[in-house]
Amino acid sequence: MSKEKIVLCEDLADVMPPEYQELVETATYGNQDRGWKDIGSSKELIEQHSLCAGCPESIAFRYILASLPAPENTVFVGSTGCTSLVFPHVAVHNIHSLFGNQNAIASGLKRTLACRFPDVEKDVVVLAGDGATVDIGLDMTMQSWFRQEKFTTICFDNELYANTGGQESGLMQKGFVAKMAPKGKSFEKVRLAEIAREAGCAYVAVLTVSKPNRVEQVIKNAVLVAREIGPTFVQLYTPCILEIGKQSMEGLDEMKDSETIGGRFVQKEYITDEAQKLLDSIKEETKARKKAAKDKKTVTA
Amino acid sequence: MNKQVELKNKRIIASKHVKLGEKNRMGQTYTDINDIFYNSEQTPNFMTGSEVIREAIKRASVGTSVAYPITPQSEAAALIGEIYAEGYLDEYFRGESEFAVMGQCAGASFGGHRVFTTTAGPGTLRAMENFPMWAGSRLPIQVCVTCRGINSPLSIQPDTLEMHYLLETGMLVWHAETAQDLYDFILKGFIVAEQPDVHVPIAVCCDGFFVTHTKDTVDLSPLDKCLTPYDPYRNPQPVMDMETAPIRMMRDPFVMKSNYISYATHASWQQEIKAAVERSRKHTIPLLDGLIDEENIDREILIVGSGTAVSQSREAIRLLEAEGIKVGLVKIKTIRPFPYEEIRQATKNAKHIFVPEFNVAGWLAREIKANIPDNERVYVGPHVAGGMTMPSEVIVEEIKKHLGMEVASRGTLG
Numbered sequence: 001m002s003k004e005k006i007v008l009c010e011d012l013a014d015v016m017p018p019e020y021q022e023l024v025e026t027a028t029y030g031n032q033d034r035g036w037k038d039i040g041s042s043k044e045l046i047e048q049h050s051l052c053a054g055c056p057e058s059i060a061f062r063y064i065l066a067s068l069p070a071p072e073n074t075v076f077v078g079s080t081g082c083t084s085l086v087f088p089h090v091a092v093h094n095i096h097s098l099f100g101n102q103n104a105i106a107s108g109l110k111r112t113l114a115c116r117f118p119d120v121e122k123d124v125v126v127l128a129g130d131g132a133t134v135d136i137g138l139d140m141t142m143q144s145w146f147r148q149e150k151f152t153t154i155c156f157d158n159e160l161y162a163n164t165g166g167q168e169s170g171l172m173q174k175g176f177v178a179k180m181a182p183k184g185k186s187f188e189k190v191r192l193a194e195i196a197r198e199a200g201c202a203y204v205a206v207l208t209v210s211k212p213n214r215v216e217q218v219i220k221n222a223v224l225v226a227r228e229i230g231p232t233f234v235q236l237y238t239p240c241i242l243e244i245g246k247q248s249m250e251g252l253d254e255m256k257d258s259e260t261i262g263g264r265f266v267q268k269e270y271i272t273d274e275a276q277k278l279l280d281s282i283k284e285e286t287k288a289r290k291k292a293a294k295d296k297k298t299v300t301a
Numbered sequence: 302m303n304k305q306v307e308l309k310n311k312r313i314i315a316s317k318h319v320k321l322g323e324k325n326r327m328g329q330t331y332t333d334i335n336d337i338f339y340n341s342e343q344t345p346n347f348m349t350g351s352e353v354i355r356e357a358i359k360r361a362s363v364g365t366s367v368a369y370p371i372t373p374q375s376e377a378a379a380l381i382g383e384i385y386a387e388g389y390l391d392e393y394f395r396g397e398s399e400f401a402v403m404g405q406c407a408g409a410s411f412g413g414h415r416v417f418t419t420t421a422g423p424g425t426l427r428a429m430e431n432f433p434m435w436a437g438s439r440l441p442i443q444v445c446v447t448c449r450g451i452n453s454p455l456s457i458q459p460d461t462l463e464m465h466y467l468l469e470t471g472m473l474v475w476h477a478e479t480a481q482d483l484y485d486f487i488l489k490g491f492i493v494a495e496q497p498d499v500h501v502p503i504a505v506c507c508d509g510f511f512v513t514h515t516k517d518t519v520d521l522s523p524l525d526k527c528l529t530p531y532d533p534y535r536n537p538q539p540v541m542d543m544e545t546a547p548i549r550m551m552r553d554p555f556v557m558k559s560n561y562i563s564y565a566t567h568a569s570w571q572q573e574i575k576a577a578v579e580r581s582r583k584h585t586i587p588l589l590d591g592l593i594d595e596e597n598i599d600r601e602i603l604i605v606g607s608g609t610a611v612s613q614s615r616e617a618i619r620l621l622e623a624e625g626i627k628v629g630l631v632k633i634k635t636i637r638p639f640p641y642e643e644i645r646q647a648t649k650n651a652k653h654i655f656v657p658e659f660n661v662a663g664w665l666a667r668e669i670k671a672n673i674p675d676n677e678r679v680y681v682g683p684h685v686a687g688g689m690t691m692p693s694e695v696i697v698e699e700i701k702k703h704l705g706m707e708v709a710s711r712g713t714l715g
Binding site for chain 1 (some may be wrong): 341364365367391392394396397398400401402404406407408409410411412413414416428431434438478540541542543547549
């Protein structure tokens with residue numbers, strides 16, 4: 001499928017909401033080189049969001065949706081939390097079922113899509129908060145990695161339970177005073193990236209969403225490695241400005257502060273040799289393809 | 302004003318999943334369920350209930366099955382693995398817990414597969430959060446529940462208490478009496494649950510050990526005929542495969558809205574699930590030959606039961622008959638939908654209604670009491686629990702005691 005997936009019935013086109021008309025006309029389904037730079041010039045796959053004003057999750061959503069290599073063949077699996085408020089507005093199939101079972105759902109889904117569509121790459125991407133990924137759903141998160149399930153797990157790490165009002169989570173920093181941690185959290189932030197690496201993820205990345213080009217690259221890497229090799233994991237710092245006492249405008253600064261040297265979210269990646277080889281070859285192919293396109297353009301001109 | 306829709310040259314695109322008459326990779330022919338059961342020779346086989354589950358799944362065109370060990374379903378779940386290795390299923394693996402397994406089943410069903418799994422007792426309860434989610438998501442997954450105790454201290458013995466918990470999940474709940482029922486219900490259950498106007502999950506329950514671990518003669522349909530495959534596009538919900546246009550589901554997610562539209566949406570969806578379960582009747586009645594079976598319902602004393610309690614009751618009725626006490630029998634096959642009208646009709650002449658059950662709650666008796674007039678006619682029992690058997694003599698004694706008849710003294714030790 002490309003853009004043709006969304007076709008408006010000619011007779012009803014004039015009564016369809018404008019967002020559908022735009023999806024047909026200017027969305028980037030099927031565009032091999034789609035990325036965050038399409039934001040602003042093309043129809044985004046997220047219509048609106050009902051998150052708080054200035055929430056970094058909302059921009060993370062936009063970058064991720066703009067960076068998917070093939071949204072026309074991608075299915076998202078979400079979980080309960082702030083992310084579940086956004087998925088109803090997204091122009092990609094997505095599943096919300098329960099809290100914490102997202103990687104179990106994705107395991108069954110990915111295997112079924114692989115059986116049903118042996119000739120098409122159907123990407124499955126899990127996107128859930130830190131409570132869903134690390135606390136209530138940790139067994140299913142890790143078991144899917146042990147089993148080498150071929151999908152990407154993205155964790156929006158805001159270091160607490162945001163949607164229920166700011167309770168302690170496993171990814172919260174030690175000492176942080178929060179609801180259900182009235183004396184401050186007593187143990188360290190769970191080292192999820194290292195757990196992912198040891199549990200068998202072929203590609204692991206930790207970063208903030210302050211820099212869209214980095215987010216784009218990481219998402220593309222994660223989805224493409226999951227397609228070919230095995231499980232991948234991306235942990236994105238999306239601070240809950242509301243619960244850490246910041247203003248709407250301060251999300252970006254908070255992320256930038258946390259990724260400076262010595263910060264909790266200095267960008268890091270763990271890549272297996274096999275995954276690195278794949279990423280290198282994809283890079284070469286993309287370069288060659290772009291060069292060929294450029295040469296062709298020059299010749300035509 | 303909307304434009305007039307042009308109907309010329311519009312046609313319904315035939316589903317690619319209609320494969321009636323074609324052969325699958327195992328050489329089996331996709332066959333209509335009625336032809337499988339009513340126009341094919343059925344061959345008697347002597348086997349355990351677990352083996353019967355395997356035989357049913359061999360003929361069920363299942364896409365995915367996810368397994369997890371828990372007594373007494375472990376053998377059946379492992380046998381399905383063996384037929385997966387032979388090529389009968391597309392996908393099979395072991396999950397990490399029942400909660401995860403039911404999620405994995407949901408994922409496979411969201412993706413468009415026919416899905417089968419098995420569980421029992423504590424596993425059913427660990428999985429419980431998933432069942433209303435399956436129903437609400439309209440996933441026609443079949444779970445075979447081989448009932449066992451859920452109490453503490455640890456028990457692995459047969460007990461049907463877990464069925465009580467399944468009643469309001471929005472699933473179809475059928476209760477097999479015998480291995481034959483189990484075979485029939487598994488195959489017919491898929492077809493009923495997958496009807497577009499039903500499309501909810503189904504729990505095919507049987508009494509653990511009594512059915513799973515004993516051998517019985519079962520008529521099997523021919524192995525070269527299997528169910529027509531599940532067509533995921535005959536579905537009230539979009540299949541999550543990005544083969545259809547993604548729709549924007551709502552402007553404001555209902556979960557966060559405290560307003561009338563939100564409440565009304567959730568309430569109407571719950572009602573729709575209930576209605577879908579009710580709508581399964583019209584598909585179930587011809588396939589199961591009614592939701593209940595009746596024997597001599599004109600009699601004043603009736604036993605109404607489900608599962609193996611029915612088998613024990615048949616024997617009790619024979620013993621009572623020898624003493625000149627005539628008792629009729631109603632066997633309930635579907636607990637959800639509950640055969641309200643059928644039970645009302647079947648019990649209208651009865652003066653005494655006994656409901657033998659293998660659980661401490663007496664949930665079946667409650668259902669009956671709640672739905673028939675003059676419910677003081679219902680005697681809640683006899684029931685046994687915790688793995689105890691229910692000898693026919695116990696049913697006989699209970700009936701005679703309740704009716705004020707002399708009870709033969711039981712043999713004592715020594």
